[in-house]
Amino acid sequence: MPELPELEILKDELKRHVLGRRVRELIVPQDKAGDCPVPHWKDALENARITDVERRGKMLVVHLDSGFSLVIHLMMVGQLLLSSLYDGTPSDVRLTLVFDSDQLTLGQVHLKFIRVVPTHKIDELPEVSKLGHDPLEEGFDAGLLADVLAGRRGKIKSFLLDQRFLAGIGNTYADEILFAARMTPTRIASSLTDPEIKGLHESIVQTLNRGLELGGSSEMAFVHLDGVKGAFQEQFRVKSRTGLPCFVCGTPVERVSIGGRGTYFCAKCQK
Ligand SMILES: [Zn+2]
Structure with a gap:
Protein backbone atom coordinates (compact mmCIF):
# COMPACT_ATOMS: atom_id res chain seq x y z
CA MET A 1 0.00 0.00 0.00
CA PRO A 2 1.31 3.46 -0.77
CA GLU A 3 2.52 5.05 2.46
CA LEU A 4 3.78 8.46 3.50
CA PRO A 5 6.72 8.71 1.04
CA GLU A 6 4.66 7.57 -1.94
CA LEU A 7 1.82 9.99 -1.14
CA GLU A 8 4.30 12.79 -0.47
CA ILE A 9 5.80 12.18 -3.92
CA LEU A 10 2.38 12.29 -5.59
CA LYS A 11 1.48 15.43 -3.65
CA ASP A 12 4.64 17.18 -4.89
CA GLU A 13 4.06 15.99 -8.46
CA LEU A 14 0.44 17.13 -8.42
CA LYS A 15 1.51 20.53 -7.10
CA ARG A 16 4.09 20.79 -9.85
CA HIS A 17 1.82 19.70 -12.68
CA VAL A 18 -1.83 20.46 -11.95
CA LEU A 19 -1.85 23.40 -9.54
CA GLY A 20 -3.87 26.24 -11.03
CA ARG A 21 -5.50 23.98 -13.61
CA ARG A 22 -9.21 24.21 -14.24
CA VAL A 23 -11.23 21.00 -14.27
CA ARG A 24 -13.23 21.10 -17.49
CA GLU A 25 -15.03 17.83 -16.91
CA LEU A 26 -15.29 15.05 -14.36
CA ILE A 27 -15.80 11.62 -15.87
CA VAL A 28 -16.93 8.68 -13.77
CA PRO A 29 -17.77 5.53 -15.75
CA GLN A 30 -21.36 4.63 -14.95
CA ASP A 31 -20.51 1.03 -14.09
CA LYS A 32 -17.90 2.19 -11.55
CA ALA A 33 -19.98 4.86 -9.83
CA GLY A 34 -21.65 2.60 -7.26
CA ASP A 35 -23.41 4.74 -4.65
CA CYS A 36 -21.25 7.80 -5.34
CA PRO A 37 -23.16 11.09 -5.70
CA VAL A 38 -21.65 11.80 -9.11
CA PRO A 39 -23.93 14.78 -9.95
CA HIS A 40 -22.83 16.44 -6.69
CA TRP A 41 -19.19 15.67 -7.48
CA LYS A 42 -19.62 17.27 -10.90
CA ASP A 43 -21.13 20.41 -9.34
CA ALA A 44 -18.23 20.66 -6.92
CA LEU A 45 -15.38 19.93 -9.32
CA GLU A 46 -16.32 20.98 -12.83
CA ASN A 47 -15.10 24.44 -13.86
CA ALA A 48 -13.24 24.73 -10.55
CA ARG A 49 -9.55 25.51 -10.37
CA ILE A 50 -7.10 23.47 -8.29
CA THR A 51 -5.70 25.77 -5.62
CA ASP A 52 -3.62 23.42 -3.46
CA VAL A 53 -2.74 19.80 -2.83
CA GLU A 54 -2.06 18.43 0.62
CA ARG A 55 -1.16 15.09 2.13
CA ARG A 56 -2.91 13.96 5.28
CA GLY A 57 -1.39 10.71 6.49
CA LYS A 58 -1.86 8.33 3.58
CA MET A 59 -4.49 10.51 1.87
CA LEU A 60 -4.22 13.18 -0.77
CA VAL A 61 -6.45 16.24 -0.55
CA VAL A 62 -6.94 18.31 -3.69
CA HIS A 63 -8.44 21.72 -2.93
CA LEU A 64 -10.49 23.63 -5.50
CA ASP A 65 -11.68 27.21 -5.69
CA SER A 66 -15.28 26.01 -5.62
CA GLY A 67 -14.86 25.60 -1.86
CA PHE A 68 -14.76 21.83 -2.20
CA SER A 69 -11.91 19.37 -1.86
CA LEU A 70 -11.33 15.95 -3.37
CA VAL A 71 -10.02 13.46 -0.81
CA ILE A 72 -8.24 10.47 -2.33
CA HIS A 73 -7.12 7.27 -0.62
CA LEU A 74 -5.24 4.99 -2.98
CA MET A 75 -5.75 1.94 -0.72
CA MET A 76 -3.61 -1.01 -1.91
CA VAL A 77 -3.09 -0.57 -5.62
CA GLY A 78 -4.57 2.78 -6.64
CA GLN A 79 -2.77 4.80 -9.30
CA LEU A 80 -2.89 8.42 -10.40
CA LEU A 81 -1.61 9.08 -13.91
CA LEU A 82 -1.35 12.32 -15.86
CA SER A 83 -1.84 11.83 -19.59
CA SER A 84 0.72 14.48 -20.60
CA LEU A 85 3.42 12.59 -18.69
CA TYR A 86 2.31 8.98 -19.14
CA ASP A 87 2.46 7.24 -22.53
CA GLY A 88 0.42 4.13 -21.78
CA THR A 89 -3.25 3.39 -21.24
CA PRO A 90 -4.26 3.64 -17.56
CA SER A 91 -5.90 0.44 -16.33
CA ASP A 92 -9.24 0.20 -14.57
CA VAL A 93 -9.95 3.93 -14.61
CA ARG A 94 -12.54 4.97 -12.01
CA LEU A 95 -12.41 8.74 -12.25
CA THR A 96 -10.95 11.27 -14.68
CA LEU A 97 -10.35 14.97 -14.22
CA VAL A 98 -10.20 16.49 -17.69
CA PHE A 99 -8.11 19.66 -18.04
CA ASP A 100 -7.66 21.80 -21.16
CA SER A 101 -4.67 19.94 -22.52
CA ASP A 102 -4.49 16.67 -20.62
CA GLN A 103 -6.23 14.62 -17.96
CA LEU A 104 -5.61 13.05 -14.59
CA THR A 105 -6.93 9.53 -14.11
CA LEU A 106 -7.51 7.63 -10.90
CA GLY A 107 -7.47 3.89 -11.38
CA GLN A 108 -7.62 0.62 -9.47
CA VAL A 109 -9.33 1.95 -6.39
CA HIS A 110 -13.00 1.69 -5.43
CA LEU A 111 -14.71 5.06 -5.45
CA LYS A 112 -16.07 4.47 -1.96
CA PHE A 113 -12.62 5.55 -0.81
CA ILE A 114 -12.98 8.90 -2.55
CA ARG A 115 -14.77 11.87 -1.04
CA VAL A 116 -15.75 15.31 -2.21
CA VAL A 117 -16.36 17.54 0.78
CA PRO A 118 -16.51 21.25 1.61
CA THR A 119 -12.92 22.30 2.27
CA HIS A 120 -13.75 23.72 5.70
CA LYS A 121 -15.07 20.32 6.75
CA ILE A 122 -11.96 18.29 5.88
CA ASP A 123 -10.82 18.20 9.49
CA GLU A 124 -14.17 16.77 10.55
CA LEU A 125 -13.85 13.65 8.40
CA PRO A 126 -13.39 10.65 10.71
CA GLU A 127 -10.38 9.42 8.73
CA VAL A 128 -8.73 12.84 9.07
CA SER A 129 -9.76 13.96 12.57
CA LYS A 130 -8.26 10.86 14.17
CA LEU A 131 -4.85 11.16 12.52
CA GLY A 132 -1.87 11.44 14.83
CA HIS A 133 1.38 13.32 14.32
CA ASP A 134 2.94 13.39 10.88
CA PRO A 135 6.56 12.18 11.10
CA LEU A 136 7.62 14.78 8.54
CA GLU A 137 5.96 17.69 10.31
CA GLU A 138 8.06 20.31 12.01
CA GLY A 139 8.25 19.58 15.69
CA PHE A 140 8.21 15.81 15.37
CA ASP A 141 11.21 15.02 17.57
CA ALA A 142 12.22 12.32 20.03
CA GLY A 143 10.46 14.15 22.86
CA LEU A 144 7.18 14.18 20.99
CA LEU A 145 7.61 10.51 20.07
CA ALA A 146 8.24 9.74 23.76
CA ASP A 147 4.98 11.50 24.65
CA VAL A 148 3.04 9.46 22.09
CA LEU A 149 4.67 6.19 23.20
CA ALA A 150 3.96 6.78 26.89
CA GLY A 151 1.47 4.31 28.29
CA ARG A 152 1.07 2.36 25.04
CA ARG A 153 1.04 -1.28 26.02
CA GLY A 154 0.87 -2.74 22.51
CA LYS A 155 3.74 -3.99 20.39
CA ILE A 156 5.92 -1.38 18.72
CA LYS A 157 5.06 -2.72 15.25
CA SER A 158 1.35 -2.21 15.91
CA PHE A 159 2.08 1.21 17.39
CA LEU A 160 3.85 2.34 14.22
CA LEU A 161 0.91 1.19 12.08
CA ASP A 162 -1.75 2.91 14.19
CA GLN A 163 -2.65 6.11 12.32
CA ARG A 164 -4.01 7.64 15.54
CA PHE A 165 -0.47 7.79 16.93
CA LEU A 166 1.65 8.51 13.86
CA ALA A 167 0.08 9.21 10.48
CA GLY A 168 1.48 7.81 7.26
CA ILE A 169 3.52 4.75 8.23
CA GLY A 170 2.29 1.40 6.91
CA ASN A 171 3.42 -2.21 6.89
CA THR A 172 6.42 -1.75 4.60
CA TYR A 173 8.08 1.23 6.20
CA ALA A 174 7.34 -0.02 9.73
CA ASP A 175 9.46 -3.15 9.19
CA GLU A 176 12.30 -1.19 7.58
CA ILE A 177 12.17 1.40 10.39
CA LEU A 178 12.39 -1.27 13.09
CA SER A 190 5.91 1.92 26.49
CA SER A 191 9.02 -0.10 27.46
CA LEU A 192 11.44 1.84 25.27
CA THR A 193 14.31 3.62 27.00
CA ASP A 194 15.19 7.22 26.13
CA PRO A 195 18.15 6.19 23.93
CA GLU A 196 15.90 3.66 22.15
CA ILE A 197 13.26 6.32 21.53
CA LYS A 198 15.94 8.62 20.11
CA GLY A 199 17.15 5.81 17.85
CA LEU A 200 13.61 4.97 16.76
CA HIS A 201 12.89 8.61 15.98
CA GLU A 202 16.01 8.83 13.82
CA SER A 203 15.11 5.59 12.08
CA ILE A 204 11.58 6.81 11.33
CA VAL A 205 12.78 10.08 9.79
CA GLN A 206 15.72 8.54 7.93
CA THR A 207 13.76 5.57 6.55
CA LEU A 208 10.91 7.74 5.29
CA ASN A 209 13.39 10.15 3.71
CA ARG A 210 15.24 7.23 2.14
CA GLY A 211 11.93 6.12 0.62
CA LEU A 212 11.41 9.63 -0.73
CA GLU A 213 14.91 9.81 -2.22
CA LEU A 214 14.43 6.46 -3.96
CA GLY A 215 11.13 7.57 -5.50
CA GLY A 216 8.97 5.47 -3.16
CA SER A 217 8.27 1.76 -3.00
CA SER A 218 6.71 0.06 -6.02
CA GLU A 219 6.64 -3.43 -4.55
CA MET A 220 2.93 -3.30 -5.32
CA ALA A 221 1.28 -0.93 -7.79
CA PHE A 222 2.62 2.49 -6.84
CA VAL A 223 3.82 4.60 -9.75
CA HIS A 224 4.54 8.28 -10.22
CA LEU A 225 2.21 10.48 -12.31
CA ASP A 226 4.29 9.52 -15.36
CA GLY A 227 3.90 5.79 -14.70
CA VAL A 228 7.49 5.32 -13.55
CA LYS A 229 8.10 3.07 -10.56
CA GLY A 230 10.04 3.91 -7.42
CA ALA A 231 13.11 1.94 -6.33
CA PHE A 232 12.84 1.64 -2.54
CA GLN A 233 11.71 -2.01 -2.87
CA GLU A 234 15.08 -2.84 -4.41
CA GLN A 235 16.74 -1.77 -1.18
CA PHE A 236 14.50 -3.47 1.38
CA ARG A 237 16.61 -4.89 4.15
CA VAL A 238 13.98 -7.14 5.71
CA LYS A 239 10.62 -6.60 3.99
CA SER A 240 9.64 -9.60 1.84
CA ARG A 241 13.07 -11.22 2.42
CA THR A 242 11.95 -14.30 4.40
CA GLY A 243 14.80 -16.83 4.62
CA LEU A 244 17.32 -14.57 2.89
CA PRO A 245 20.45 -13.63 4.83
CA CYS A 246 20.38 -10.42 6.86
CA PHE A 247 22.65 -7.86 5.19
CA VAL A 248 24.27 -7.12 8.56
CA CYS A 249 24.75 -10.51 10.23
CA GLY A 250 23.80 -13.19 7.69
CA THR A 251 21.03 -14.69 9.84
CA PRO A 252 17.97 -15.64 7.73
CA VAL A 253 15.26 -12.97 7.89
CA GLU A 254 12.13 -14.21 9.63
CA ARG A 255 8.47 -13.52 9.01
CA VAL A 256 5.84 -13.53 11.74
CA SER A 257 2.31 -12.18 11.99
CA ILE A 258 1.75 -9.25 14.37
CA GLY A 259 -1.74 -7.88 14.66
CA GLY A 260 -2.59 -9.84 11.52
CA ARG A 261 0.15 -8.12 9.51
CA GLY A 262 3.10 -9.92 7.95
CA THR A 263 6.20 -8.70 9.76
CA TYR A 264 9.80 -9.22 8.64
CA PHE A 265 12.80 -8.91 10.96
CA CYS A 266 16.25 -10.22 11.86
CA ALA A 267 16.09 -12.06 15.17
CA LYS A 268 19.79 -11.47 15.80
CA CYS A 269 20.10 -7.76 14.92
CA GLN A 270 16.78 -6.62 16.38
CA LYS A 271 16.36 -6.73 20.16
ZN1 LIG B 1 20.88 -9.44 11.26
Missing part, protein backbone atom coordinates in the same frame (compact mmCIF):
# COMPACT_ATOMS: atom_id res chain seq x y z
CA PHE A 179 15.32 -2.95 11.36
CA ALA A 180 17.10 0.41 11.07
CA ALA A 181 16.47 0.96 14.79
CA ARG A 182 17.67 -2.60 15.60
CA MET A 183 14.42 -3.05 17.52
CA THR A 184 12.39 -6.25 17.55
CA PRO A 185 8.80 -5.68 16.38
CA THR A 186 7.32 -7.29 19.50
CA ARG A 187 8.79 -4.78 21.94
CA ILE A 188 6.11 -3.19 24.11
CA ALA A 189 5.86 0.44 23.00
Whole structure:
Protein backbone atom coordinates (compact mmCIF):
# COMPACT_ATOMS: atom_id res chain seq x y z
CA MET A 1 0.00 0.00 0.00
CA PRO A 2 1.31 3.46 -0.77
CA GLU A 3 2.52 5.05 2.46
CA LEU A 4 3.78 8.46 3.50
CA PRO A 5 6.72 8.71 1.04
CA GLU A 6 4.66 7.57 -1.94
CA LEU A 7 1.82 9.99 -1.14
CA GLU A 8 4.30 12.79 -0.47
CA ILE A 9 5.80 12.18 -3.92
CA LEU A 10 2.38 12.29 -5.59
CA LYS A 11 1.48 15.43 -3.65
CA ASP A 12 4.64 17.18 -4.89
CA GLU A 13 4.06 15.99 -8.46
CA LEU A 14 0.44 17.13 -8.42
CA LYS A 15 1.51 20.53 -7.10
CA ARG A 16 4.09 20.79 -9.85
CA HIS A 17 1.82 19.70 -12.68
CA VAL A 18 -1.83 20.46 -11.95
CA LEU A 19 -1.85 23.40 -9.54
CA GLY A 20 -3.87 26.24 -11.03
CA ARG A 21 -5.50 23.98 -13.61
CA ARG A 22 -9.21 24.21 -14.24
CA VAL A 23 -11.23 21.00 -14.27
CA ARG A 24 -13.23 21.10 -17.49
CA GLU A 25 -15.03 17.83 -16.91
CA LEU A 26 -15.29 15.05 -14.36
CA ILE A 27 -15.80 11.62 -15.87
CA VAL A 28 -16.93 8.68 -13.77
CA PRO A 29 -17.77 5.53 -15.75
CA GLN A 30 -21.36 4.63 -14.95
CA ASP A 31 -20.51 1.03 -14.09
CA LYS A 32 -17.90 2.19 -11.55
CA ALA A 33 -19.98 4.86 -9.83
CA GLY A 34 -21.65 2.60 -7.26
CA ASP A 35 -23.41 4.74 -4.65
CA CYS A 36 -21.25 7.80 -5.34
CA PRO A 37 -23.16 11.09 -5.70
CA VAL A 38 -21.65 11.80 -9.11
CA PRO A 39 -23.93 14.78 -9.95
CA HIS A 40 -22.83 16.44 -6.69
CA TRP A 41 -19.19 15.67 -7.48
CA LYS A 42 -19.62 17.27 -10.90
CA ASP A 43 -21.13 20.41 -9.34
CA ALA A 44 -18.23 20.66 -6.92
CA LEU A 45 -15.38 19.93 -9.32
CA GLU A 46 -16.32 20.98 -12.83
CA ASN A 47 -15.10 24.44 -13.86
CA ALA A 48 -13.24 24.73 -10.55
CA ARG A 49 -9.55 25.51 -10.37
CA ILE A 50 -7.10 23.47 -8.29
CA THR A 51 -5.70 25.77 -5.62
CA ASP A 52 -3.62 23.42 -3.46
CA VAL A 53 -2.74 19.80 -2.83
CA GLU A 54 -2.06 18.43 0.62
CA ARG A 55 -1.16 15.09 2.13
CA ARG A 56 -2.91 13.96 5.28
CA GLY A 57 -1.39 10.71 6.49
CA LYS A 58 -1.86 8.33 3.58
CA MET A 59 -4.49 10.51 1.87
CA LEU A 60 -4.22 13.18 -0.77
CA VAL A 61 -6.45 16.24 -0.55
CA VAL A 62 -6.94 18.31 -3.69
CA HIS A 63 -8.44 21.72 -2.93
CA LEU A 64 -10.49 23.63 -5.50
CA ASP A 65 -11.68 27.21 -5.69
CA SER A 66 -15.28 26.01 -5.62
CA GLY A 67 -14.86 25.60 -1.86
CA PHE A 68 -14.76 21.83 -2.20
CA SER A 69 -11.91 19.37 -1.86
CA LEU A 70 -11.33 15.95 -3.37
CA VAL A 71 -10.02 13.46 -0.81
CA ILE A 72 -8.24 10.47 -2.33
CA HIS A 73 -7.12 7.27 -0.62
CA LEU A 74 -5.24 4.99 -2.98
CA MET A 75 -5.75 1.94 -0.72
CA MET A 76 -3.61 -1.01 -1.91
CA VAL A 77 -3.09 -0.57 -5.62
CA GLY A 78 -4.57 2.78 -6.64
CA GLN A 79 -2.77 4.80 -9.30
CA LEU A 80 -2.89 8.42 -10.40
CA LEU A 81 -1.61 9.08 -13.91
CA LEU A 82 -1.35 12.32 -15.86
CA SER A 83 -1.84 11.83 -19.59
CA SER A 84 0.72 14.48 -20.60
CA LEU A 85 3.42 12.59 -18.69
CA TYR A 86 2.31 8.98 -19.14
CA ASP A 87 2.46 7.24 -22.53
CA GLY A 88 0.42 4.13 -21.78
CA THR A 89 -3.25 3.39 -21.24
CA PRO A 90 -4.26 3.64 -17.56
CA SER A 91 -5.90 0.44 -16.33
CA ASP A 92 -9.24 0.20 -14.57
CA VAL A 93 -9.95 3.93 -14.61
CA ARG A 94 -12.54 4.97 -12.01
CA LEU A 95 -12.41 8.74 -12.25
CA THR A 96 -10.95 11.27 -14.68
CA LEU A 97 -10.35 14.97 -14.22
CA VAL A 98 -10.20 16.49 -17.69
CA PHE A 99 -8.11 19.66 -18.04
CA ASP A 100 -7.66 21.80 -21.16
CA SER A 101 -4.67 19.94 -22.52
CA ASP A 102 -4.49 16.67 -20.62
CA GLN A 103 -6.23 14.62 -17.96
CA LEU A 104 -5.61 13.05 -14.59
CA THR A 105 -6.93 9.53 -14.11
CA LEU A 106 -7.51 7.63 -10.90
CA GLY A 107 -7.47 3.89 -11.38
CA GLN A 108 -7.62 0.62 -9.47
CA VAL A 109 -9.33 1.95 -6.39
CA HIS A 110 -13.00 1.69 -5.43
CA LEU A 111 -14.71 5.06 -5.45
CA LYS A 112 -16.07 4.47 -1.96
CA PHE A 113 -12.62 5.55 -0.81
CA ILE A 114 -12.98 8.90 -2.55
CA ARG A 115 -14.77 11.87 -1.04
CA VAL A 116 -15.75 15.31 -2.21
CA VAL A 117 -16.36 17.54 0.78
CA PRO A 118 -16.51 21.25 1.61
CA THR A 119 -12.92 22.30 2.27
CA HIS A 120 -13.75 23.72 5.70
CA LYS A 121 -15.07 20.32 6.75
CA ILE A 122 -11.96 18.29 5.88
CA ASP A 123 -10.82 18.20 9.49
CA GLU A 124 -14.17 16.77 10.55
CA LEU A 125 -13.85 13.65 8.40
CA PRO A 126 -13.39 10.65 10.71
CA GLU A 127 -10.38 9.42 8.73
CA VAL A 128 -8.73 12.84 9.07
CA SER A 129 -9.76 13.96 12.57
CA LYS A 130 -8.26 10.86 14.17
CA LEU A 131 -4.85 11.16 12.52
CA GLY A 132 -1.87 11.44 14.83
CA HIS A 133 1.38 13.32 14.32
CA ASP A 134 2.94 13.39 10.88
CA PRO A 135 6.56 12.18 11.10
CA LEU A 136 7.62 14.78 8.54
CA GLU A 137 5.96 17.69 10.31
CA GLU A 138 8.06 20.31 12.01
CA GLY A 139 8.25 19.58 15.69
CA PHE A 140 8.21 15.81 15.37
CA ASP A 141 11.21 15.02 17.57
CA ALA A 142 12.22 12.32 20.03
CA GLY A 143 10.46 14.15 22.86
CA LEU A 144 7.18 14.18 20.99
CA LEU A 145 7.61 10.51 20.07
CA ALA A 146 8.24 9.74 23.76
CA ASP A 147 4.98 11.50 24.65
CA VAL A 148 3.04 9.46 22.09
CA LEU A 149 4.67 6.19 23.20
CA ALA A 150 3.96 6.78 26.89
CA GLY A 151 1.47 4.31 28.29
CA ARG A 152 1.07 2.36 25.04
CA ARG A 153 1.04 -1.28 26.02
CA GLY A 154 0.87 -2.74 22.51
CA LYS A 155 3.74 -3.99 20.39
CA ILE A 156 5.92 -1.38 18.72
CA LYS A 157 5.06 -2.72 15.25
CA SER A 158 1.35 -2.21 15.91
CA PHE A 159 2.08 1.21 17.39
CA LEU A 160 3.85 2.34 14.22
CA LEU A 161 0.91 1.19 12.08
CA ASP A 162 -1.75 2.91 14.19
CA GLN A 163 -2.65 6.11 12.32
CA ARG A 164 -4.01 7.64 15.54
CA PHE A 165 -0.47 7.79 16.93
CA LEU A 166 1.65 8.51 13.86
CA ALA A 167 0.08 9.21 10.48
CA GLY A 168 1.48 7.81 7.26
CA ILE A 169 3.52 4.75 8.23
CA GLY A 170 2.29 1.40 6.91
CA ASN A 171 3.42 -2.21 6.89
CA THR A 172 6.42 -1.75 4.60
CA TYR A 173 8.08 1.23 6.20
CA ALA A 174 7.34 -0.02 9.73
CA ASP A 175 9.46 -3.15 9.19
CA GLU A 176 12.30 -1.19 7.58
CA ILE A 177 12.17 1.40 10.39
CA LEU A 178 12.39 -1.27 13.09
CA PHE A 179 15.32 -2.95 11.36
CA ALA A 180 17.10 0.41 11.07
CA ALA A 181 16.47 0.96 14.79
CA ARG A 182 17.67 -2.60 15.60
CA MET A 183 14.42 -3.05 17.52
CA THR A 184 12.39 -6.25 17.55
CA PRO A 185 8.80 -5.68 16.38
CA THR A 186 7.32 -7.29 19.50
CA ARG A 187 8.79 -4.78 21.94
CA ILE A 188 6.11 -3.19 24.11
CA ALA A 189 5.86 0.44 23.00
CA SER A 190 5.91 1.92 26.49
CA SER A 191 9.02 -0.10 27.46
CA LEU A 192 11.44 1.84 25.27
CA THR A 193 14.31 3.62 27.00
CA ASP A 194 15.19 7.22 26.13
CA PRO A 195 18.15 6.19 23.93
CA GLU A 196 15.90 3.66 22.15
CA ILE A 197 13.26 6.32 21.53
CA LYS A 198 15.94 8.62 20.11
CA GLY A 199 17.15 5.81 17.85
CA LEU A 200 13.61 4.97 16.76
CA HIS A 201 12.89 8.61 15.98
CA GLU A 202 16.01 8.83 13.82
CA SER A 203 15.11 5.59 12.08
CA ILE A 204 11.58 6.81 11.33
CA VAL A 205 12.78 10.08 9.79
CA GLN A 206 15.72 8.54 7.93
CA THR A 207 13.76 5.57 6.55
CA LEU A 208 10.91 7.74 5.29
CA ASN A 209 13.39 10.15 3.71
CA ARG A 210 15.24 7.23 2.14
CA GLY A 211 11.93 6.12 0.62
CA LEU A 212 11.41 9.63 -0.73
CA GLU A 213 14.91 9.81 -2.22
CA LEU A 214 14.43 6.46 -3.96
CA GLY A 215 11.13 7.57 -5.50
CA GLY A 216 8.97 5.47 -3.16
CA SER A 217 8.27 1.76 -3.00
CA SER A 218 6.71 0.06 -6.02
CA GLU A 219 6.64 -3.43 -4.55
CA MET A 220 2.93 -3.30 -5.32
CA ALA A 221 1.28 -0.93 -7.79
CA PHE A 222 2.62 2.49 -6.84
CA VAL A 223 3.82 4.60 -9.75
CA HIS A 224 4.54 8.28 -10.22
CA LEU A 225 2.21 10.48 -12.31
CA ASP A 226 4.29 9.52 -15.36
CA GLY A 227 3.90 5.79 -14.70
CA VAL A 228 7.49 5.32 -13.55
CA LYS A 229 8.10 3.07 -10.56
CA GLY A 230 10.04 3.91 -7.42
CA ALA A 231 13.11 1.94 -6.33
CA PHE A 232 12.84 1.64 -2.54
CA GLN A 233 11.71 -2.01 -2.87
CA GLU A 234 15.08 -2.84 -4.41
CA GLN A 235 16.74 -1.77 -1.18
CA PHE A 236 14.50 -3.47 1.38
CA ARG A 237 16.61 -4.89 4.15
CA VAL A 238 13.98 -7.14 5.71
CA LYS A 239 10.62 -6.60 3.99
CA SER A 240 9.64 -9.60 1.84
CA ARG A 241 13.07 -11.22 2.42
CA THR A 242 11.95 -14.30 4.40
CA GLY A 243 14.80 -16.83 4.62
CA LEU A 244 17.32 -14.57 2.89
CA PRO A 245 20.45 -13.63 4.83
CA CYS A 246 20.38 -10.42 6.86
CA PHE A 247 22.65 -7.86 5.19
CA VAL A 248 24.27 -7.12 8.56
CA CYS A 249 24.75 -10.51 10.23
CA GLY A 250 23.80 -13.19 7.69
CA THR A 251 21.03 -14.69 9.84
CA PRO A 252 17.97 -15.64 7.73
CA VAL A 253 15.26 -12.97 7.89
CA GLU A 254 12.13 -14.21 9.63
CA ARG A 255 8.47 -13.52 9.01
CA VAL A 256 5.84 -13.53 11.74
CA SER A 257 2.31 -12.18 11.99
CA ILE A 258 1.75 -9.25 14.37
CA GLY A 259 -1.74 -7.88 14.66
CA GLY A 260 -2.59 -9.84 11.52
CA ARG A 261 0.15 -8.12 9.51
CA GLY A 262 3.10 -9.92 7.95
CA THR A 263 6.20 -8.70 9.76
CA TYR A 264 9.80 -9.22 8.64
CA PHE A 265 12.80 -8.91 10.96
CA CYS A 266 16.25 -10.22 11.86
CA ALA A 267 16.09 -12.06 15.17
CA LYS A 268 19.79 -11.47 15.80
CA CYS A 269 20.10 -7.76 14.92
CA GLN A 270 16.78 -6.62 16.38
CA LYS A 271 16.36 -6.73 20.16
ZN1 LIG B 1 20.88 -9.44 11.26
